Amino acid sequence: MESRILNALGIDPAFIFIFMLVLFIILFILYVNVTVKYNRLKSSYQTFMRGKDGKSLEESMMEKFQEAETVIKVTKQNRADIRDMRKVLDQNFQKVGIVKYDAFNEMGGKLSFAVAMLDGKNNGWIMNAMHSREGCYTYVKEIVNAESYVELAEEEAEALDKAIFSDIYGKETK
Numbered sequence: 001m002e003s004r005i006l007n008a009l010g011i012d013p014a015f016i017f018i019f020m021l022v023l024f025i026i027l028f029i030l031y032v033n034v035t036v037k038y039n040r041l042k043s044s045y046q047t048f049m050r051g052k053d054g055k056s057l058e059e060s061m062m063e064k065f066q067e068a069e070t071v072i073k074v075t076k077q078n079r080a081d082i083r084d085m086r087k088v089l090d091q092n093f094q095k096v097g098i099v100k101y102d103a104f105n106e107m108g109g110k111l112s113f114a115v116a117m118l119d120g121k122n123n124g125w126i127m128n129a130m131h132s133r134e135g136c137y138t139y140v141k142e143i144v145n146a147e148s149y150v151e152l153a154e155e156e157a158e159a160l161d162k163a164i165f166s167d168i169y170g171k172e173t174k
Contacts, residue, residue, distance in 0.1 A: 089120065090119060090120035090121060091119055091120070092119060092120075093117040093118065093119055093124060094118065094119055094120050095116075095117070095118040095119075095122070095124075095163040095164065095166050096115065096116065096117055096118075096162075096163055096166070097115070097116040097158075097159040097160060097161065097162025097163030097164070097166060098113060098114070098115045098116075098159055098162070099113065099114045099115075099155045099156075099158045099159045099162065100112070100113045101113070101114070101155045103130035103131060103132065104130075104132050104133075111131035112128075112129060112130045112131045112155075113128075113129055113155075114126060114127070114128045114129075114153070114155040114156045114158070114159040115127050115159060116143065116156070116159040116160045116162065116163035117163065118143060118146070118163045118164065121145070122143070122145055122146035122164055123143060123144055123145065124143050124163075125140055125141065125142055125143055126140070126141045126143060126148070126152065126156050126159060126160060127139070127140050128140075128141070128153065128155070128156055141156065143160065146160070146164050148160070
């Protein structure tokens, strides 16, 4: 079969046939690809909608929204509770510093001690217990904003420094 148009253009009909065959194969591959994707989407949709109609699906979504709102409310309450606990915690003794020493030359074994207990704002007290052969003498001095209104002994000042510069529960800072 000869065509005057194809002869005038110098195109062999076999090239057109091969081009159309390649184009058909490419389109068939694309069709198979689209069909596979469609079937996957249809399967996912059927799995999602299994046993549900529009009304029950809406109810399910509303339940999930209510659960999310409940979680948000609980989270807000937890944050408020944590803030309250932090306020209370600042008033509890958190920092401790202790120094053991020999109060008198004739005594050994470091039986005397000075202990400082402070809250989160460095308020608290220092207790100094001095042990001697005649007895034990105990003194307590108040600490306000990391300072004492009464002069501190060397061991008391050291215990106060240890308490001030320690982290919560006695972990030393670096």
